[in-house]
Amino acid sequence: MSYDAILLASFGGPEGQDDVIPFLKNVTRGKGIPEERLEEVAVHYRHHGGVSPINQQNRDLKAALEAELARRDIDLPVYWGNRNWDPYFTDALRKLHADGKRDVLAIVTSAYTSYSGVGQYREDFERALDETGLRDEVRISRIREFFDHPGFIAPFVEGVRSALDELTDAAKTHIMFVTHSIPTTAATESGPEYGEGGAYEAQHLAVADAVLAGVGTDAPHSLVYQSRSGNPATPWLEPDINDAIAALDGVDGLVIVPIGFVSDHMEVIWDLDTEAMETAGENNIRAVRVPTPGVHEAFVAGLVDLLLERINAVPDSERPHESPLGPWPDHPSQGAALESAVTTTR
Template sequence: MSYDALLWLSFGGPEGPADVRPFLENVTRGRGVPPERLDEVEEHYQHFGGVSPINALNRAAIEAVRAELTRRELDLPVYFGNRNWHPLAEDTVGQMASDGIQRALVFATSAYGGYSACRQYDEDIVRARAACGPAAPELVKLRQFFDHPLFITAFADAVRAAMATLSEPSTARVVFTAHSVPVSADAAAGPAESGGHRYSAQVAEAARLVATELGVADYDVVWQSRSGPAHIPWLEPDIVDHLDTLHDKGVAAVVVCPIGFVSDHLEVIWDLDSEAKDRAGELGIEFARAATPGTDQRFAELVVELVAEHVSDVPARALSAFPSAGCTVNGEPCATDCCVQPRR
């Protein structure tokens, strides 16, 4: 089947101080996040001049993907659109229609299932096509890739590089982190054993695969970046709280691997490089953080391999036994009973 473009679909981030509050309001609209939490997160952004690294990181990754497409002789222009900030997906899809694009693949910058990580991107596609109207191109979203060999080996090498910076690498505890979500949202994906769509199960599987690649038998999977009301249960433990637990157990060094993220955007550099690192310092724990794979050449190769599954009939590669999921057409979910938005 033929395609004439690739849409890179991401979360978005502010690119100046005046953007921060409107961006955060876009992100949290309808979620019941208290204003004081927005004040707190806004302050985090202002530590970096009101600029999130995410858009620049996306643009750099897109350039690497364009080069890889060229190398593999795949003639697909790459467009960039976001859910929450400019360039907005609605504007980008409108531009694609104006350029005569009729059928495009969509790469969503999340490796996992779950509502926020997968199905919300389907909703972005529906919204963007509706804004465009009858001329909207057909949009086919690429599958989830948390268990792709290139994703796993890039993270494993990043952990090795981080571990090498420690004074006693062999004693370091490996701790995997991912963005926390409400427990109800995780459960809405259905039983992990019956479908493999559950976010927490996929994160745990990705961590297991990286640990296996490293030859590490004992490790931890924890969470970060909680943003919801205090009375709603979220996935735990939090990384900072977990550092206290490790200290009580006599752990002297940690390597933190942000397995849930594809790039070093603000939630990585604030929650890990600032809050977690500072807490580790207070506890006397030596701290190293593994890089995310977005700037690794293997990530561009991964994206193009996902594209090639559709345009060149390249066999899909995966290291887990979980069923392939996440590939959708025009925002129609791949299964009606997975990754649904929980009641608030």
């Protein structure tokens, strides 16, 4: 395959107090979320000056990717666009098109299969191609979901080892792997062949197993969820991390592993570093939260490896993965039919 640019595609976040409500309206557009609920969520951002850390984290990741590409003598510029805040996907497409780029390979900052991590980004790209009028001139492809790629697993293995070392004086330690909750119907639709939790839950369980194997521990562990929102009557994946912490019996050491996230954005620093830590303290449990991959050397190198496997059309048999579910298949391209991509579906 021939590509002439990389697009770092992410969620976006506010960068000042005046941005918070407009950003949340972007996030919830079409969902009928009442204004008072937005104000409740806005408190999380206002507590941090109205600034989400995610944009700076993406700037840092973009710079790290550029450095790794340069180190390997790969001449591909990296552009950055967001779903919900500046710079938007439309901004990124207009800029790369003005620079003469036509065939784009995207890195989406979501490691797992779900509507928000796959389907919604596909819709976002379609909308951006239409809004910019570039559908016939720009093609967008994306790397596969990388939940079980060694570059994504390695930072968590390192973090869990460090956390367990920090909790050596605990009489009983539990490891909680945590990710964003989604409606159970959405989870099932992500891959019904995997059961009620779909591919989404199966992938997270596979990552937990891979991390435990990498650490070499048989400590008690569980998969829990955070950041539930929406109609209380709608079933979402459970248990919530705070309920799970309160239900621990005889545990005085807790390792929180945010395997659902690639960086320490607002839902990590609020839901985990604030609320979950408070719950642990209320239950006399000493908790250590493991870092997300961020710009960890192994993660950045792994993303470049994922770019190269798509560029070089590496066969599945040669694609690294650390679970029986992988390697997850490539996605079809969107936009200009410059050259048909050979893709598989699952």
